[in-house]
Amino acid sequence: MRRFFVLGRLYSSRCYSTNAGNLSIIEKANKEGAQSLIGSFTHKNGFDQCLDKMTIDSMDGGIAKATLPISDELGNSYGTLHGGAIATLIDVMGTLALLTHNSEKGGVSIEMNMSFLSPAKVGDTILAEGQVVKSGRSMGFTQVTLYRKSDMKVVATGRHTKAL
Known part of the structure; x- marks a missing residue:
């Protein structure tokens, strides 16, 4: 297993497998x-491969739900879910929700915002829910909520706008 550093953090080639x-x-x-x-x-070898342990539980009617155990690779120096991982989850879950409306239009991100509300520790599991707020001919708007599975406390919320 090859090991390498990125921005002062040790990674193994297994984490970024082909x-x-x-x-x-x-x-x-x-x-x-x-x-x-x-x-x-x-x-497919992209940035979102950090979510490779995620399971998509359901996708229907503008709503996508998924489960993600928080591994060390998704943690920050405090041992909690990294903000970059949260941003990636919001991006992916918003896209999944939009794909329930039209599986041929995943779109391109135009704007994202998020609020970090509670920590989730490495070892916790996140329940993620993406919902289409509005989807038109050329734009899609989604809202994503991330919950800590153990107590259903909201970890983060975000909005994601995409050009379709």
């Missing part, structure tokens, strides 16, 4: 429909 055979969530939804995304998270 998954060349996998499709991205957009490619898979385009090819097989949004319902095909339910189950283990699909990624």
Whole structure:
């Protein structure tokens, strides 16, 4: 296992493994429909591969739900879920919610904002829910809420706007 440093943090090559055979969530939804995304998270050597332990639980009617155990790789120096991981979750969950409306339009991010409300520790599990607020011909607006599974306390909320 190869180890390397990025911004002062030690990573192993296992964390950033090559998954060349996998499709991205957009490619898979385009090819097989949004319902095909339910189950283990699909990624293709992209930034969102940090969510490789995520399970998509449901996708229907503008709502996507997923579960993610917080591993060391997703933690910050305080041993809690890193803000960058939260941003990635909000991005992906907003996209998944939009794909329930049209599996061929994952869109391109225009704007995101988030509020960090409570910590979630490494070892906790996050329940993520993305919901379409509005989806038009050229723009999609979503809201995402992340909950700590143990007590359903809100960890973070975010809004994600995409050009479709």
